[in-house]
Amino acid sequence: MPSEFGIHWITHDNRKLLGSVSPGVFDHAIDPDRLNAYLASPANWMGVAIHEGLVVGMVMTVIHNHPDKPTELFLDEIGTGDDWRRKGVARLLIQAVFDRADEAGIEEIWLGTEPDNIEANGLYKGFKHEREDAVIYYFDW
Template sequence: MNDRSWSILWIDQSNKDVLDKVAPGVFDEAIKPKRLERYLDNPFNWMALAVEDGLVIGQCMCVVHHHPDKETELYLDEIGTGDDHRRRGVAQSLMDAVFARADEAGIEEIWLGTEPDNVPARGLYEKTGAKAEPAMIYYLEW
């Protein structure tokens, strides 16, 4: 039974205007129109939104990685829920939508990273059965 009050919408150039009304906290910064255009122009960038009464209350952005030497994988780049909409299952419903689309696309591996102290995110990911692996992250500056 689905008693959630929001719907999940995959964004492309035809429906991007839904991003005109976004709850605080969904994105790290304000959306820049030129950056949005560039993002949506790439078919390997996926963006799912949780929309409630015309307001975007959650987002999940992913990037499809095609490799010459291994199977295609999906990088879950960002997931965010509005400040007043957390702990309601919004992020879980976005993850479920990503899993379904990845299945449809024949993608068998999804990977992501989060900070060790991001307990809510780690809880969300571990509910899927994912196990954290030791890793190093480098931020290159030039």
């Protein structure tokens, strides 16, 4: 099935590809001002999977440059349309991230997910990985 999907990296020039998005890909409607701010930073990568003009999946990442260790990539978010789950879309998007990270010389990719997110954990276990238990703090100020 992956051959049914085209992968595109969203830029200011092709952001109109986001004009038709399957429900469930994003948590909320895309705000044009927020999209422009996101795309303004070269550290932000947004990839989409498109099937017949419809965005059926997305992945967003953030490059972290450090003064004392190699550059790493945070896989911030991945979403698949409600009707497009379990069809290889998320796997294809993650592989596209791996390929782009290789081209950019990035040595480490990391992400976080909830322990009870069965689908996501199943997806991530399908890739070569090292799992670490972690604690996440959300600060209110």
